[in-house]
Amino acid sequence: MTEKAYLQKIEEHKGIILKVVNLYADDLEDRKDLYQEIVFQSWSAYERFEGNAKFSTWLYRISLNVALTYLNKRKKASSIKENTFPEISSEPKELSEQADFLYRAIKQLAEIDRSIIMLHLDGFDNTEISEMMGLSKTNTNVKLHRIKQQLTTILNKK
Structure with missing residues (x-):
């Protein structure tokens, strides 16, 4: 899958990521970091997505795993140098x-x-x-x- 097609899928299902981010990160900067980390990790794992489950189910699993890891380590995710992934809006919904x-x-x-x-x-x-x-x-x-x-x-x- 191309990066463009992947980003379109993420846009269609970004509500999943936002729900996870809002439940596991308290302040705006942590939410932005966690959102970016989920998008990055799901892109990294996408080549292994076999389609046995729905994309939304797969994305939930990735999002939850990243959020739990993020919480357990309590580390800020490093920022992505190339701004090719969508960003969470600066104003929380x-x-x-x-x-x-x-x-x-x-x-x-x-x-x-x-x-x-x-x-x-x-x-x-x-x-x-x-x-x-x-x-x-x-x-x-x-x-x-x-x-x-x-x-x-x-x-x-x-």
């Missing part, structure tokens, strides 16, 4: 009050739990979630149930 409330609640969860609930909220079924996260379906079901209970508790406190 305003969320509705309810969406912002939910995002803040989700950010209180453990890193893996954030990934699971985000995928669930985006309509992935438990089988797809378990495959993306490398968990058994039973473990995914149990985790999802516990995550929902945690979120209920967090949301009811506010």
